[in-house]
Amino acid sequence: MVAKQHTKPDPHAFTVCYVRRSAHHRWLCCDITFSCPNQGLRQQWIQAISENLALLSHRPRCLLVYINPHGGRHLAKWIYDRKVAPLFCRAGISTDVIITERANHARDHLRAQHGDLKKYDGVVCVGGDGMVNEILHGLVSRTQTDHRVDQNQPDAHLVPCSLRIGIIPAGSTDCICYTTMGTNDPVTSALHIIVGDSQPMDVCSVHNNNTFLKYSVSLLGYGFYGDVLTDSEKKRWMGPLRYDLAGVKTFLSHNYYEGSIWFVPAQETQGQPRDQEQCLAGCHVCQQGSYSEKKKLKHLSEDEKFIKGSGSEWCVVRGKFLAVNAATVSCACPRSPRGLSPSAHLADGTADLILVRKCSRFGFFRHLLRHTNADDQFDHPFVEVHRVRRFLFQPKNQEVSDSTEDLSDSEMEKRVKTNAFRPICHASDDITAQSNWTCDGEILPHAAIQAAVSVMNSTTNARQKERQREK
Numbered sequence: 001m002v003a004k005q006h007t008k009p010d011p012h013a014f015t016v017c018y019v020r021r022s023a024h025h026r027w028l029c030c031d032i033t034f035s036c037p038n039q040g041l042r043q044q045w046i047q048a049i050s051e052n053l054a055l056l057s058h059r060p061r062c063l064l065v066y067i068n069p070h071g072g073r074h075l076a077k078w079i080y081d082r083k084v085a086p087l088f089c090r091a092g093i094s095t096d097v098i099i100t101e102r103a104n105h106a107r108d109h110l111r112a113q114h115g116d117l118k119k120y121d122g123v124v125c126v127g128g129d130g131m132v133n134e135i136l137h138g139l140v141s142r143t144q145t146d147h148r149v150d151q152n153q154p155d156a157h158l159v160p161c162s163l164r165i166g167i168i169p170a171g172s173t174d175c176i177c178y179t180t181m182g183t184n185d186p187v188t189s190a191l192h193i194i195v196g197d198s199q200p201m202d203v204c205s206v207h208n209n210n211t212f213l214k215y216s217v218s219l220l221g222y223g224f225y226g227d228v229l230t231d232s233e234k235k236r237w238m239g240p241l242r243y244d245l246a247g248v249k250t251f252l253s254h255n256y257y258e259g260s261i262w263f264v265p266a267q268e269t270q271g272q273p274r275d276q277e278q279c280l281a282g283c284h285v286c287q288q289g290s291y292s293e294k295k296k297l298k299h300l301s302e303d304e305k306f307i308k309g310s311g312s313e314w315c316v317v318r319g320k321f322l323a324v325n326a327a328t329v330s331c332a333c334p335r336s337p338r339g340l341s342p343s344a345h346l347a348d349g350t351a352d353l354i355l356v357r358k359c360s361r362f363g364f365f366r367h368l369l370r371h372t373n374a375d376d377q378f379d380h381p382f383v384e385v386h387r388v389r390r391f392l393f394q395p396k397n398q399e400v401s402d403s404t405e406d407l408s409d410s411e412m413e414k415r416v417k418t419n420a421f422r423p424i425c426h427a428s429d430d431i432t433a434q435s436n437w438t439c440d441g442e443i444l445p446h447a448a449i450q451a452a453v454s455v456m457n458s459t460t461n462a463r464q465k466e467r468q469r470e471k
């Protein structure tokens with residue numbers, strides 16, 4: 001990792017810090033000490049190692065760090081100070097640290113930055129999924145504003161951000177960190193950041209009525225998870241335990257919700273939600289997915305891109321659902337080590353849409369239990385899963401009129417684009433109960449949404465930045 005002078009006991013020794021892989025995807029920082037016959041040779045070694053390290057331009061040198069002291073067990077600052085800052089210091093990384101004072105502090109701060117972000121090689125989030133979402137929001141929004149991309153357009157093509165986001169887990173679920181690294185260990189995260197690792201991620205943009213609501217990188221959940229998160233928000237003081245209590249309460253209430261889900265199946269991707277493949281670094285499905293998507297869209301106009309890019313056919317499923325979940329990635333976390341959709345991919349431009357129809361409490365319990373073990377949670381007659389590029393959900397009282405079933409795909413596309421769906425019932429109609437969506441653990445107070453997935457890759461050209469820095 002870095003060579004450092006060694007003073008005691010051997011004056012001609014020097015120590016190199018390096019990363020060692022350990023069990024369960026954990027990384028450790030280890031030291032190895034070399035002894036030299038004389039001071040001159042020792043200096044030559046230190047200089048050679050330092051010069052070689054300096055050539056690794058993908059490694060960050062300057063980071064902007066946001067710490068949420070309010071998330072998880074309120075340990076974010078302690079975790080950063082004790083476990084992460086010393087490693088950054090050893091690696092010669094300089095940092096600007098901001099401890100957030102309110103929700104959306106980091107998002108607003110990032111949105112307000114113009115040229116000021118240029119000096120950073122990345123942004124580090126010390127917190128949970130909600131905090132990652134905030135930072136993602138700030139960076140993606142900043143980038144779209146800079147490039148005059150209208151985020152309110154559900155079919156807008158997002159411009160990739162120039163900065164990477166590093167995640168130091170200090171929240172309650174830490175699903176985004178666990179899913180991308182396979183562990184929620186702060187030291188492992190810090191070491192991934194130090195060696196300059198990066199991983200493109202799918203980002204799902206969520207709209208309501210042609211108004212942009214949020215981006216999601218883990219779970220968009222309506223029904224069960226929406227209700228769990230809504231209830232758990234009132235119990236924030238309990239820390240991570242709040243999810244367990246709210247989970248049991250929501251499970252017992254056994255609420256179901258009526259509505260329609262329209263979706264575009266991802267026909268051209270290589271993977272399937274039940275193919276038992278696991279997305280790992282260098283995943284061929286993600287590489288193929290982003291390559292074929294780019295190739296396909298290269299010569300098309302913006303309108304054609306929307307229609308072709310979204311696949312060929314809209315499908316619809318109607319009914320009463322206990323849960324409607326869109327997992328952009330597997331959503332693995334310590335509670336569910338394989339995740340809500342174990343074969344979902346990190347950067348294939350798709351989400352797995354999991355529809356859990358109304359069933360018995362016992363059936364639903366078995367389905368939930370399978371999130372925690374190796375059994376197939378989709379192997380139930382009341383569960384279906386589709387790999388999709390985009391979808392929209394209409395709750396019962398805002399359902400799309402049946403006549404839309406006869407629409408051609410391009411007419412359907414046009415309507416989605418112009419949001420030409422209107423409630424088909426009147427004020428006097430029976431309004432069916434509605435849930436909320438949870439988006440990376442935060443509540444969206446909307447039931448009707450449109451969602452589309454795109455791959456977000458950081459465009460940081462480290463070598464270019466290097467040259468800029470030298471100038």
Ligand SMILES: Nc1ncnc2c1ncn2[C@@H]1O[C@H](COP(=O)(O)OP(=O)(O)OP(=O)(O)O)[C@@H](O)[C@H]1O
Nearest residue numbers: 071072100101102127128129130131171172173174
């Ligand atoms: N200083 C602060 N005071 C209050 N809320 C904050 C502050 N800073 C950030 N937040 C908000 O706290 C919310 C939750 O934080 P975070 O995601 O870090 O923890 P968590 O919800 O416990 O963990 P997880 O999302 O992994 O379940 C975030 O949505 C963020 O907007």
Ligand SMILES: CCCCCCCCCCCCC/C=C/[C@@H](O)[C@H](CO)NC(C)=O
Nearest residue numbers: 129173175218219331335336368371440441
């Ligand atoms: C009766 C047995 C019940 C076991 C149920 C286990 C289910 C665990 C599923 C965890 C959800 C993982 C998805 C992660 C979502 C995050 O976005 C969010 C915010 O951190 N966290 C939660 C808990 O919704």
Ligand SMILES: [Ca+2]
Nearest residue numbers: 202328345350
């Ligand atoms: Ca995906």
